[in-house]
Amino acid sequence: MTADDSLPSDPVPDRASGRASRGPDRAHVTLQDVAKEAGVSLATASRVLNGTAQVRADLRARVLATAGELAYTPNAHAQALASSSSKAIGVICHDVSDPYFAAIARGVMRTAADHELLVMLASTFRDPAREIEYIAMLRAQRARAILLIGSGFEDRDWERSMGAELEPYQRAGGRVAVVSRHRSLRVDTVLPQNREGAAALARALLDLGHRDFGVLTGPRELTTVSDRFAGFADTLADAGVPLRADRVAESGFTRDGGYAAATELIQRGDLPSCVFAVTDVMAIGALAAFRDSGVDVPGELSLAGFDDIPIVRDLTPPLTTVSLPLDLMGERVMQLAVREPAPKRSRVERIEGKVVLRSSTAAPHPSHAK
Amino acid sequence: MTADDSLPSDPVPDRASGRASRGPDRAHVTLQDVAKEAGVSLATASRVLNGTAQVRADLRARVLATAGELAYTPNAHAQALASSSSKAIGVICHDVSDPYFAAIARGVMRTAADHELLVMLASTFRDPAREIEYIAMLRAQRARAILLIGSGFEDRDWERSMGAELEPYQRAGGRVAVVSRHRSLRVDTVLPQNREGAAALARALLDLGHRDFGVLTGPRELTTVSDRFAGFADTLADAGVPLRADRVAESGFTRDGGYAAATELIQRGDLPSCVFAVTDVMAIGALAAFRDSGVDVPGELSLAGFDDIPIVRDLTPPLTTVSLPLDLMGERVMQLAVREPAPKRSRVERIEGKVVLRSSTAAPHPSHAK
DNA sequence: GCGCATTCTGAAAGCGCTTTCTGATGTACC
């Protein structure tokens, strides 16, 4: 790759010499400029451009015309400062490139566009310190709302510092909404029914005849992980099916984490008949690990995930999972953030997951018969 | 899903009644508040908090302490207005949930974090009007830089209106950088070598023995599509291998577009021995189509993509593709935007693609022998 | 101990806009 090359240049109107026909020499055209040029007062120009009040038709037309000619763009900072309200909302996620988040973000972006809002996006890469730091930045930007997408932590310290940052923000009129459970954050929530979804999945897998399960989990301190794990494990227990401790492997909440966890399971020796990965992303890694080790899915082992990110349909075999309407969840959390805040209590919008059986799961291999 | 439920509430310090110990009643703590409380002037407080100048140690300490106590957060809008510079940069893409973009965005976010910048992200969903609109919004926000990620259009009108929006922005000191070719936009560019990459891929596929090719393309007016197509087709032509018109199917630049294009190819009757999808995302759809139609890849037909988005390694079979360092490209475009602008000409950073042969391609099926 | 250079602090002028408040103009009615 070479730098300092040049693209086919084109004739840009006298950039170096003078300047475009009417534009002022200063960097930006201000409302003042427009007003002067149109021969009206600052106030009138403002009113015309914002439609705040009636303005005589001819003045109105003049202002509009000059604004166009001068290519006037309002200074959003000045507007924000004067009107103390901003058109930007902040979204904090762990990683833009995680398909789970990307799918939710899509819904958020779409809905933001409908409201003519700008989205400031921040990736924390699961670093709690960075998360706090970003909230401070969004607070500084006077973002109209802050959206937290993705699992919270089961961690007292984190909760405390999070609350300390968010509470003054909310007191100052900022809106906060989250996807996933954030204990003790008093905020509007879009809450995927992780526990119930995992339970339903467990029942479906039991119905297929499985009695010997493995679980690939992410870090236990993530609420999403602990909820899904608990839902799955409890249902097995209720059915009288034990979940052996050595059948549970914990690793990172990523594709590679899934690969690592599955590999660990394989190395421990005899495999269960069915494995549940707490997220699809981990399941993708697990599937690769099983393939690399020559474990046939679903012939020798069934595999299921959670989330139903778009890609899992196109895997071989397509992945059984608990389907969450991710795009919709993004839309909803955005709507919660935009709607009038509930007077006292925070709203919780529960999102049900639906078990989708695809060909990554099948009846257990005969060798697993009791 | 039910709404208006309540999360386990926690004791928030007297939100309704009075207020937290020292905080003022107004919505936000201002620098003025801090200065008064610390018994110094506004100027001194500002200097302490920005490290703009030396301040006597004891005053310094007092300011810092009160700022902490009052949980002071500067108003970024006021700062931006007063100093006419902002800490936000704008990124415009087509769809956050497209893995190609998501991977680049990751690099962008990482690099932005290093520079303590906030990223405002906008999805256009390939609507040129929305693209223009977003640029206007970012201009209003006085974004320090605007990044355009993704293919430009080969379209005079679009170029013109794009230029009209961008040119005043740049004249006012705004920085613009893009990924992919944007004809006649005089901006710093991270330029994947689409033509060369596609040519190299064609050669590799010829080397495998293929002589009968098909191509699945996206909309021709996208520069990325036309470059890749041209590189591929020209190389075939140079090798004396014809590319029949009925072996080319055009569709949307998405997974479903790839599925549709592949289906069209299948329905036209006899298949080529090798198919090139101009992006991995389309290749994923094509792979699904071939599977659904019982066409064995690579047994009956070889399939190759372009981009090397992370997921294609985990497909069955793993996809042959032209690998682009997407994360790095994101980093680079961000760096271009942050670096001092080149005095006269725009910089172009060429990014080479590397052909990666995986198992979705193989020697042609014997039935295709000449 | 005095004068001068050197720090450091505070007052004040904006940055570009919104939004009262005030005043001017026009209309309606008696």
Added chain:
DNA sequence: GGTACATCAGAAAGCGCTTTCAGAATGCGC
């Protein structure tokens, strides 16, 4: 024709911060 009431334009006061400028306080040399 004069008063009362709308209606609409303009002056001006901020919004919360940075930054210049001038003045106060300190240090030093002689």
